[in-house]
Amino acid sequence: GAGVSQTPSNKVTEKGKYVELRCDPISGHTALYWYRQSLGQGPEFLIYFQGTGAADDSGLPNDRFFAVRPEGSVSTLKIQRTERGDSAVYLCASSASGNTQYFGPGTRLTVL
Amino acid sequence: TQLLEQSPQFLSIQEGENLTVYCNSSSVFSSLQWYRQEPGEGPVLLVTVVTGGEVKKLKRLTFQFGDARKDSSLHITAAQPGDTGLYLCAGYNTNAGKSTFGDGTTLTVKP
Numbered sequence: 001g002a003g004v005s006q007t008p009s010n011k012v013t014e015k016g017k018y019v020e021l022r023c024d025p026i027s028g029h030t031a032l033y034w035y036r037q038s039l040g041q042g043p044e045f046l047i048y049f050q051g052t053g054a055a056d057d058s059g060l061p062n063d064r065f066f067a068v069r070p071e072g073s074v075s076t077l078k079i080q081r082t083e084r085g086d087s088a089v090y091l092c093a094s095s096a097s098g099n100t101q102y103f104g105p106g107t108r109l110t111v112l
Numbered sequence: 113t114q115l116l117e118q119s120p121q122f123l124s125i126q127e128g129e130n131l132t133v134y135c136n137s138s139s140v141f142s143s144l145q146w147y148r149q150e151p152g153e154g155p156v157l158l159v160t161v162v163t164g165g166e167v168k169k170l171k172r173l174t175f176q177f178g179d180a181r182k183d184s185s186l187h188i189t190a191a192q193p194g195d196t197g198l199y200l201c202a203g204y205n206t207n208a209g210k211s212t213f214g215d216g217t218t219l220t221v222k223p
Contacts, residue, residue: 004154042116042216043155044213045211050209056208093154098209099142099145099206099211100157100160101145101202102157103154103156105153106152106154
């Protein structure tokens, strides 16, 4: 079956702009995770959804970051007033059981 | 905060050699996962270990979970260039419902 997909694969934006990153999880997976990965580091937890609700958003770095999953499937990570420090690969993963997560290919965000 | 330390950070070896990489924490995890990540792609799950002392083998890869469920190792026998990649360990906490990742070991296997 289809895996986790993320769009766009690359996003270049200017400092101060707003961006949206989309994640399509594996069908039927109730848990969805967003991570951020900088060069040379492992994925850093941002937020996790169980169904439509954010079960844990403790990893969001500040209030410029927000994520939604209105119908319990597709999720959108939204970043307002982007800063150069937001440049990273944003990874999405979905899971049916929690400890087994399937990752998408990521969105590479570059803030100029 | 649960932290996972992976060592070594970088490892470069010749084809045919054996190697072991480590994942250590002061925290106990419900389970631990090993992933391999190639450039431009997301991590791909290799194995999940759940029971303290558990050993799992996947072809030339052997994974061990520490007795106290705080640490793990990955041993590769007769490494091949196709094994090149970033090896990540992740500790999963059932109560929290989320995973903590280490910073990985970057493995290069030269032909």
